[in-house]
Amino acid sequence: QVQLVESGGGVVESGMSLRLSCAASGFKLRHYGMHWVRQAPGKGLEWVAVSWYDGSKTYYAGSVKGRFTISRDNSKNVLYLQMNSLTADDTSTYFCAKDSHGDGSGRMDSWGQGTLVTVSS
Amino acid sequence: SYVLTQPPSVSVAPGKTARITCGGFNIGGYNVHWYQQKPGQAPVLVVYDDTDRPSGIPERFSGSKSGNAATLIISRVDAGDEADYHCQVWTRNGDHPVVFGGGTRLTVL
Numbered sequence: 001q002v003q004l005v006e007s008g009g010g011v012v013e014s015g016m017s018l019r020l021s022c023a024a025s026g027f028k029l030r031h032y033g034m035h036w037v038r039q040a041p042g043k044g045l046e047w048v049a050v051s052w053y054d055g056s057k058t059y060y061a062g063s064v065k066g067r068f069t070i071s072r073d074n075s076k077n078v079l080y081l082q083m084n085s086l087t088a089d090d091t092s093t094y095f096c097a098k099d100s101h102g103d104g105s106g107r108m109d110s111w112g113q114g115t116l117v118t119v120s121s
Numbered sequence: 122s123y124v125l126t127q128p129p130s131v132s133v134a135p136g137k138t139a140r141i142t143c144g145g146f147n148i149g150g151y152n153v154h155w156y157q158q159k160p161g162q163a164p165v166l167v168v169y170d171d172t173d174r175p176s177g178i179p180e181r182f183s184g185s186k187s188g189n190a191a192t193l194i195i196s197r198v199d200a201g202d203e204a205d206y207h208c209q210v211w212t213r214n215g216d217h218p219v220v221f222g223g224g225t226r227l228t229v230l
Contacts, residue, residue, distance in 0.1 A: 035219065037164075044224035045156075045164065045207050047217075059218055062122070095163055105211045105218070107154040107169040114163055 002026040002110040004096050009115030014087055016119075022079040022096030022112055030054065030074035033104030036081045038092035039114075048094070049081065053102035063089070086119045093117075123212045125222035132228045139195040141225045143208030146189060151210040153191040155184060158224075159204045167206075168193060195227070203229045 008020040022034070036048040049060045049070040058070050069082040079096050093114040100106035126144040133139040143153060153171050156164035166175050168184040171191060181196045195202055208222040 037221075044205075045158075045209075045221045047209075047219040047221060050219060059215060061217060097164075100169075105213075107152075107166055108156070108164075108209070109166050109169075109175065111163040111165070 002098060004098065004110060004112035006094065006096055006112045006115035009094065009117045011118045011120060012086055014119055014121045016086055017082070017084045018086065018117060020081040020083070020094055020096075020115060020117070022081075024077045024079065024098070027098070028074075029072060029077045029079065031102060033099035033102055033106070034070075034072065034079045035097045035099060035104060035108060036068075036070060036079075037095045037097055037108070037111075038090075039095070040089075040092045046092070050099070050104035051079065052104060057103070059104075083117070086117075088119050088121045091117060091119045122217040123210070123214065123220045125208055125210065125220055127206075127208060127222040127225045129223070130226045130228060132230055133195075133198050134230045135199055137198055139193075139198050139202070139227055141193040141195075141206050141227065142190050143192070143222050144190045145210065145220075148189055148191055148210070149186060151212060153184065153186060154209045155182075155193045156207045156209065157202075157204045158207065164207060198227075198229055200229050203227055 003025045005023045051070045095114045097108035098110040155168040158164040172184045
């Protein structure tokens with residue numbers, strides 16, 4: 001069955017960087033678009049970024065554009081999120097989610113359990 | 122960018138029907154997806170493409186859309202349905218293609 005496992009979260013100081021990973025199993029990553037979605041404590045879901053099935057196209061929310069980079073290694077079935085210049089506003093649980101379509105335009109039909117990122121000021 | 126509006130909370134008695142709305146300009150032009158999220162857990166897809174249900178989701182969960190709003194309908198509500206519900210669309214806007222509503226907390230009285 002489809003499984004997504006995030007890792008790499010933790011406590012970092014403002015201005016620092018962090019890289020999250022999402023290990024995918026039970027399906028071939030190279031066929032599907034993949035998203036990062038975050039959720040600040042007590043808040044709703046906020047979409048962060050999407051990567052096309054082959055990594056050729058990526059899109060970002062305005063709040064992270066220029067600071068975050070989504071990438072993937074389809075040979076290893078792993079999705080990444082490089083986060084730079086972190087601020088307290090980036091404190092959230094970060095989820096990776098599989099899209100039903102290769103270009104990320106479908107529904108998010110599987111989600112990881114999330115990894116918590118805390119940015120201290 | 123595109124905005125989806127949900128009521129912050131909805132309350133319903135056990136055995137009754139809950140309706141959670143998701144409003145957006147010209148929402149009829151988009152496929153609406155709904156996710157259930159229980160405390161401390163990841164979201165789970167419960168309705169996609171306005172009205173379809175993933176395998177394993179009870180028939181009590183359904184969706185509809187009319188005018189500028191989509192609605193998630195949960196019939197015969199029980200305590201296990203208490204959760205946050207989020208709507209989402211793909212807008213084809215290259216700058217910010219994915220939008221979530223603010224989420225609705227469903228309370229079973």
